[in-house]
Amino acid sequence: MxxxxxxxxxxxxxxxxxxxxxxxxxxxxxxxxxxxxxxxxxxxxxxxxxxxxxxxxxxxxxxxxxxxxxxxxxxxxxxxxxxxxxxxxxxxxxxxxxxxxxxxxxxxxxxxxxxxxxxxxxxxxxxxxxxxxxxxxxxxxxxxxxxxxxxxxxxxxxxxxxxxxxxxxxxxxxxxxxxxxxxxxxxxxxxxxxxxxxxxxxxxxxxxxxxxxxxxxxxxxxxxxxxxxxxxxxxxxxxxxRAMCSMEYIYFSRPDSNIEDINVHSARKRLGKQLAGEAPIEADVVTGVPDSSISAAIGYAESSGIPYELGLIKNRYVGRTFIQPSQELREQGVRMKLAPVHGIVKDKRVVMVDDSIVRGTTSRRIVNMLREAGAKEVHVRISSPPIKHPCFYGIDTSSESELIASELSVDEICETIGADSLEFLSVNGMTDAVGRDSSQSQCGQCLACFTGKYPTEIYPGTKLPHEKELVxxxxxx
Structure with missing residues (x-):
């Protein structure tokens, strides 16, 4: 798979x-x-x-x-x-x-x-x-x-x-x-x-x-x-x-943007703090996967008391990486975009904070890089709930069979990506941390990719990303 x-x-x-x-x-x-x-x-x-x-x-x-x-x-x-x-x-x-x-x-x-x-x-x-x-x-x-x-x-x-x-x-x-x-x-x-x-x-x-x-x-x-x-x-x-896309706060929007008077960076920090409360772990350093997870990682570190460190560096001069003909070259493509800081993670128990796991491949490769850089343990913490359902509203998530969280349990995902432990943020924890209007049943957010409850009717003939009929x-x- x-x-x-x-x-x-x-x-x-x-x-x-x-x-x-x-x-x-x-x-x-x-x-x-x-x-x-x-x-x-x-x-x-x-x-x-x-x-x-x-x-x-x-x-x-x-x-x-x-x-x-x-x-x-x-x-x-x-x-x-x-x-x-x-x-x-x-x-x-x-x-x-x-x-x-x-x-x-x-x-x-x-x-x-x-x-x-x-x-x-x-x-x-x-x-x-x-x-x-x-x-x-x-x-x-x-x-x-x-x-x-x-x-x-x-x-x-x-x-x-x-x-x-x-x-x-x-x-x-x-x-x-x-x-x-x-x-x-x-x-x-x-x-x-x-x-x-x-x-x-x-x-x-x-x-x-x-x-x-x-x-x-x-x-x-x-x-x-x-x-x-x-x-x-x-x-x-x-x-x-109201059903604002949750992933705007979690992943898509720039940290310096405000969505309906909620600053994205501040919301992501609160997601990280909530995650630290829900999924604590003994560790030496916290690091985030650049760029969208940095704010959540800072929040996790502040709440847990574990120092935040820049354990992963993003190469900002890499263009599109073409699909390579071998697994080895595909792995190299990820290394072109991200690199571990050996002096930070070597011999350390690392908490790696990321915003989501969609299909799992990237998470597995990053965990492997941290281990190869000398990390003793890698504990993955995700500042969103598991993505189990496809999005029909413009995000490129595919069918449920290609979303790893719809196929595997959290323990199975943990084994697949090679982490020592893995925890996701709860749905209620996410909505509370974002801080939108709690008087509405979904707190003003679209939760469809997490819960399967879509804010609109999904019409016959609607195509998923991989089905390619309309763009x-x-x-x-």
């Missing part, structure tokens, strides 16, 4: 209305969210008469250069960084997607996954629609265009009302920026101000980079319309129970 892949990042969206350097600020905003997607990037702008765009495969720095911005005039823009999987990373699927008609132009970017996209696409094709991409994002453009003689805002509201699943949309026309959040608020989306300009982003770290001030999160089921007259808010649908903006549908 092989568990080759670990979690892959979400996508990130950015939008700005009313700034003379819209394209450049969008570039910086996307750069700050590069961790959410490294496969492609794009920017679309409007000069009030035309929509211009540029996109490409690769990192933000690879896609844009100084000359690019001469092709992106205007005071308003949207942008996107994208993660994709399994050979579906092609130019056509890179966002923002741009659709031109005889009357207007629409550009849109999306973070999330539509669980009814398969059914909607089938229906639209039966009615004559021809799709140009394999992205579920394109579905909404067809739904909007079928709104007939309605005003554009009403067309968008009607189209959004037909979507099920997770979505955070930014949409740009010649004279408007529209922002929309799904009824459960599964994906993060915030709005801020930069002087007289309005800014929207998946993460607040983008605001910090460009000097914008955070105002609030976009509410579940809310649509914002921003133009030269200002900003207006409308409810597209009744808000369901989501944040994974494969």
């Amino acid at each position: 092989l568990y080759e892949r670990e979690l892959n990042e979400e996508c990130g969206v950015f939008g700005i209305w009313g700034h003379e350097h819209a394209a450049q600020l969008t570039y910086y905003g996307l750069h700050s969210m590069q961790h959410r997607g490294q496969e492609g990037a794009g920017i679309a702008t409007t000069d009030q008469e035309n929509v211009h765009f540029h996109k490409g495969l690769g990192l933000v720095n690879d896609v844009f250069d100084e000359q690019t911005f001469d092709q992106l005039p205007g005071r308003s823009a949207i942008g996107h960084v994208r993660y994709a999987t399994y050979g579906e990373n092609n130019y056509a699927n890179v966002q923002p997607l741009v659709f031109r008609s005889q009357t207007d132009t629409l550009s849109l970017a999306h973070n999330g996954n539509l669980v009814n996209a398969h059914a909607l696409r089938h229906q639209l094709e039966a009615q004559g629609s021809i799709f140009q991409t394999t992205s579920d994002t394109e579905v909404i453009a067809h739904l909007i265009k079928r709104g007939g003689s309605l005003q554009f805002k009403e067309k968008v509201k009607h189209a959004l009302s037909m979507l099920k699943g997770a979505y955070a949309f930014v949409m740009l026309t010649e004279d408007q920026l529209l922002v929309a959040q799904d009824p459960h608020g599964i994906r993060p989306l915030s709005i801020g101000r930069l002087g007289d300009a309005y800014v929207v982003a998946s993460e607040t770290c983008a605001f910090d980079l460009i000097g914008a001030t955070y105002e609030r999160s976009v509410e579940p089921g809310e649509m914002l319309v921003i133009d030269d007259d200002g900003i207006s808010s409308e409810k597209v649908s009744s808000a369901g129970e 989501s903006s944040g994974g494969v549908l």
Whole structure:
């Protein structure tokens, strides 16, 4: 049984209305969210008469250069960084997607996954629609265009009302920026101000980079319309129970971002402290797996009294590691990205804190590296519950048969990864530590990958990542 892949990042969206350097600020905003997607990037702008765009495969720095911005005039823009999987990373699927008609132009970017996209696409094709991409994002453009003689805002509201699943949309026309959040608020989306300009982003770290001030999160089921007259808010649908993705706090978001007024670094430290209380162990040093687990490791060390040490170093200059033809070379690929600090772990009982175990391969390789560096014992502590169920909302987790915690017990996983002991954080401990609204039955978080209880209906035909029929903006549908 092989568990080759670990979690892959979400996508990130950015939008700005009313700034003379819209394209450049969008570039910086996307750069700050590069961790959410490294496969492609794009920017679309409007000069009030035309929509211009540029996109490409690769990192933000690879896609844009100084000359690019001469092709992106205007005071308003949207942008996107994208993660994709399994050979579906092609130019056509890179966002923002741009659709031109005889009357207007629409550009849109999306973070999330539509669980009814398969059914909607089938229906639209039966009615004559021809799709140009394999992205579920394109579905909404067809739904909007079928709104007939309605005003554009009403067309968008009607189209959004037909979507099920997770979505955070930014949409740009010649004279408007529209922002929309799904009824459960599964994906993060915030709005801020930069002087007289309005800014929207998946993460607040983008605001910090460009000097914008955070105002609030976009509410579940809310649509914002921003133009030269200002900003207006409308409810597209009744808000369901809040279900922010738990992995945003645990893994995806940057530590300096805030999600609905909860700082990610602080939340991760609390996760580590809770973990220390639930799963204590006698040891000499605590270390975290860079980068997302460092905060939890610090929290574990503070609560347990065991010193925190930098026992693992991440090489920040490694690009993508291609699949190698032998097990030996695959092991070498991990060593290119992570290296143990021999002087810290040699002859020590090490607590290795990580944020999750998805398929187990990476954990096993890191445990082996620590042992080869001289660690006497390696005790693995995970700052999330076991991931037992696939995600349908944009995260690249596959079928239950490929999630190690759905196949094996904790003791069996411990043996598989070669650790001396292994403990996961409890579900209640996780939600308490994050600190969201405890008045809601799920504390305002989506727990589906841990509990199998999904906040939305999962429609027939919804595809998992490995099934490859449709590509989501944040994974494969």
